[in-house]
Each structure stands twice: as structure tokens, then as C-alpha cells.
Amino acid sequence: MRAGVFDSGVGGLTVTKSLMEHRLFDEIVYFGDTARVPYGTKDAKTIIKYSLEALEFLKSFDIDMLIVACNTASAHALEELRKNASFDIFGVIEPGVLAAINALDDKNSSILVLGTKATIASGQYEKLLRKNGYENIVSLAPTLFVPVVEEGLFEGEVLQSAIKHYFGGIRQNPDAVILGCTHFPLIAKAIQDYFPKSALIHSGDAIVEYLQTKCHLRPKANATTLTLLASDNLEGVKKTAQVWLEGLI
Numbered sequence: 001m002r003a004g005v006f007d008s009g010v011g012g013l014t015v016t017k018s019l020m021e022h023r024l025f026d027e028i029v030y031f032g033d034t035a036r037v038p039y040g041t042k043d044a045k046t047i048i049k050y051s052l053e054a055l056e057f058l059k060s061f062d063i064d065m066l067i068v069a070c071n072t073a074s075a076h077a078l079e080e081l082r083k084n085a086s087f088d089i090f091g092v093i094e095p096g097v098l099a100a101i102n103a104l105d106d107k108n109s110s111i112l113v114l115g116t117k118a119t120i121a122s123g124q125y126e127k128l129l130r131k132n133g134y135e136n137i138v139s140l141a142p143t144l145f146v147p148v149v150e151e152g153l154f155e156g157e158v159l160q161s162a163i164k165h166y167f168g169g170i171r172q173n174p175d176a177v178i179l180g181c182t183h184f185p186l187i188a189k190a191i192q193d194y195f196p197k198s199a200l201i202h203s204g205d206a207i208v209e210y211l212q213t214k215c216h217l218r219p220k221a222n223a224t225t226l227t228l229l230a231s232d233n234l235e236g237v238k239k240t241a242q243v244w245l246e247g248l249i
């Protein structure tokens with residue numbers, strides 16, 4: 001089975017890593033729309049247009065399924081994408097919410113949702129969490145984290161200043177932090193250091209759990225082969241993939 005995995009940039013590699021570790025597919029064709037990243041600062045119409053173009057591009061690789069490894073595209077374009085494909089398309093928001101619910105027994109647990117401006121504005125995480133009885137939610141869009149990650153600054157001064165800038169006002173260690181942007185697992189260590197007692201919810205682990213339980217996907221005998229594609233700076237994507245997917249490619 002060949003899956004297409006799509007993100008606005010390198011963030012979807014964090015989802016790809018989880019998918020490859022669990023050998024859920026024979027092949028993954030990854031497309032990062034690096035020429036147009038970030039999506040998270042754009043309006044819904046643009047996000048839908050770019051996502052549909054990515055879908056058409058990936059269709060030419062004969063994929064059997066599409067994983068939208070971008071929370072922003074999942075928040076705004078999932079419905080439109082599904083109308084335009086004959087195969088299954090999965091986003092990362094519903095799996096992320098289910099993973100948070102699994103991690104938190106108490107409905108009064110405090111949840112910090114991190115995402116891009118567009119993801120937070122969509123209110124998708126909040127809506128689904130509230131529907132499941134969780135009310136103690138703070139949502140935040142640490143916009144600078146995305147360019148920091150695209151620059152490969154996974155640790156150091158620049159990242160620490162951005163973390164202090166966005167998290168400085170949060171007094172309480174949340175019970176869970178939803179990394180509602182696939183770029184954020186690349187800086188998960190720094191986020192976990194800042195909130196040592198929080199359970200971090202990661203889109204990659206969440207979608208693996210979802211595909212295993214809802215679609216009954218089982219590990220393949222052989223390792224997944226990966227094809228990397230990008231609309232710009234493919235070398236940069238490959239470089240991040242070499243570090244992030246070490247031992248898998």
C-alpha cells in the first residue's frame with residue numbers, strides 16, 4: 001500500500017517518522033509545500049486551494065491513501081479534499097483529540113492546545129474536546145515556532161527566547177499539551193523541559209494509533225520506502241529528514 005503524506009513543509013516528517021517506525025505502509029510519498037510554507041498564517045480559502053493542489057500532485061503518484069500531516073490543512077481543507085478523491089483521506093486533528101482523551105482520565109484536566117493561527121482560529125481542537133466533556137482548555141498560536149523549525153533551530157537561544165515569549169504568561173503546568181502543529185514535535189524536548197509534568201500529544205503517534213484501531217492497519221514485514229518531494233529546497237527537506245528519520249531511511 002502506498003500512502004501520500006502531505007504537509008506545508010518539513011513538519012509532516014514528524015508524522016512520517018511515526019508511520020515508518022510502525023511500518024504501516026509499503027511506501028510513503030512525502031510532499032512538503034516548502035515554496036508556500038507557512039500555511040498557518042493564511043486564510044481558509046488559500047489553505048484549501050494549496051491543499052487541493054497538493055492532492056492533485058500526489059494523485060499522479062498513484063497513492064492509495066492520503067495522510068494530511070498538517071494540522072492547518074486538516075483544520076480547514078479536509079472536507080474539500082475528501083470531495084475530490086476516491087481514496088481515504090485522514091487528517092491529524094481527530095486522532096490528536098482521541099490521543100488526548102486516552103491520556104487524560106479526568107475531564108477537569110487542563111489542556112494547552114498549541115497550533116498555528118489558522119488552526120487555533122478554526123476552533124477545531126476546542127470544539128472536539130468540548131464535545132467530549134473537556135472544558136479547561138487554553139489555546140495558543142506560537143507563530144514563531146514554525147520558522148524556527150524550518151530553519152532547523154531545534155535548540156538554542158532563538159528557540160528559548162520564543163518559548164519564553166509565548167509561555168511566559170502561563171502560570172500552571174497543563175496536564176496535557178497538544179502539539180497541534182506537526183512542526184512542534186521537532187522542538188518537543190524544549191517544550192517538555194518547560195512543562196515537565198505535562199503529557200505531550202503528538203500528531204504522529206496519534207495518527208498511528210488511529211490507523212491501527214479504526215482502519216486495522218498492521219505492521220508490514222518490510223521497512224517502508226520513502227520518496228521525498230518538495231515544491232522548493234528539496235535539499236533542505238532531505239537534510240532534516242536525514243536527522244529526523246535517522247535509522248529509518
Ligand code: DGL
Pocket residue numbers: 007008009011012037038039040041069070071072073116119146180181182183
Ligand atoms: N505543519 C503545519 C501544521 O501542522 C504548520 C506549519 C505552517 O504554518 O504551515 O499546522
